[in-house]
Structure formats: C-alpha cells, structure tokens
Amino acid sequence: MPVKPIDHESELLAKIAGGDQYAFTVLFNHYERDVYAVGKKLTWSHDRAIEIVQEIFIKIWDNRASLITVENFGAYLNRLVKNHSLNVLKKMSRESRNNQVLQSVSTELDDSTSIQLDYNDALGVLNEALDSLTPQQRKVYILCHQQGLKYEEAAAQLNISSSTVNVHMTLALKKIRAHFAKNAVFYPLLVMMLSK
Numbered sequence: 001m002p003v004k005p006i007d008h009e010s011e012l013l014a015k016i017a018g019g020d021q022y023a024f025t026v027l028f029n030h031y032e033r034d035v036y037a038v039g040k041k042l043t044w045s046h047d048r049a050i051e052i053v054q055e056i057f058i059k060i061w062d063n064r065a066s067l068i069t070v071e072n073f074g075a076y077l078n079r080l081v082k083n084h085s086l087n088v089l090k091k092m093s094r095e096s097r098n099n100q101v102l103q104s105v106s107t108e109l110d111d112s113t114s115i116q117l118d119y120n121d122a123l124g125v126l127n128e129a130l131d132s133l134t135p136q137q138r139k140v141y142i143l144c145h146q147q148g149l150k151y152e153e154a155a156a157q158l159n160i161s162s163s164t165v166n167v168h169m170t171l172a173l174k175k176i177r178a179h180f181a182k183n184a185v186f187y188p189l190l191v192m193m194l195s196k
Helices: 009-017 021-043 046-062 064-069 073-108 112-131 135-146 151-158 162-183 188-194
Strands: none
Touching: 009 021, 009 064, 021 046, 021 073, 021 162, 046 064, 046 073, 046 162, 112 135, 112 162, 135 151, 135 162, 151 162
16 A cells, blocks of 8 residues: 655654544555555455554554654554455455354345344344433434434534544444344344344
C-alpha cells in the first residue's frame, strides 16, 4: 500500500499521541481511502472495507501513545492493514462455512410457525442489543444500518463529523456483535440473518 506521507507527519503523530483529535482527523482523512482500497481489494465487499477502515483507525487511536515511536507511519499502517485484513479473511472463511451449515439446517426446518417464533426471538435479541447502546450510537446505527444512510448523510443529520459517525458505528457494531455472540447458541436464526 504505497502512500504519500503527510507533511510534518512525525509532528502530527506526536500530537495524536497526546490525544489531539483534530490531528487524528487529518491523519484519518489522508489515509482512509488507501486503507479502504486495500480492504475492498481483499474482501470484494464495500461494507467489509468500511469496517476495516473503522477498525484500523480505532486501533490507531486506542494505541495512540505508541505513535511517538513510529518512524515510518506508512510502513506501520501497511503492516497493520495487512495483518487486520488477513484476520478478516480468516473470519470470512469461518463465516462462510457456518453459513453453509446454517443453510443446510434451515432447509430441514419445515414448520413455519417455529421459524416465525425464532425470528421474533431474534428481533428481541437485536432490540436488547440496541438498548445497550449509548443514545448517540443508537442514532448512528439506526440511521446508517437500518435506514441505509451513508455516513456523510448521517453526520450531516446529526451535526457531527463523518469520522465521529465512523467511531460511533464501530463501537455500536462491536457491542451488538458481542450481544449476538452471547445469545447465538439460543438463536441460530439470528446468526443466519446477520451473516447475510
């Protein structure tokens, strides 16, 4: 992932290490397209590529104190993206196998009443997960995930930046996935619905 470094990048990284959110936004805006391009190339999925961008930059922000030791941010970011993308591909492979198993199980189910009950239970689990979100995370999730708005549109509607929408969406998805994982044993239909 060859990218042109930002002017005065070491100063920018030092500011981010100190918690400067504006400096982080400058870094994000400069590198986000490159990270997205690598994610899209590897996964062939717009949604997965956006998730990769979000997760990479959350990792960078969470570990910002270590940025003062980074001499070549392009190489650092390249390594981070490759390692994370490899993990995403492994996860996609596991999900694909799980989908095949779930699809074969679902074809054996012929009791539509039972399926409807499972679906209702799955929606209940989803609503519980949404209730666990902060109000801002819930708003962002509903606007982007349920109403289909782009992050820029949601940002304009909520009067916040796109990068803030990205952060809220990533945290919301992390909480929802954790809630699903906790309840997946009891709601296999939910897992099947969410992996489509």
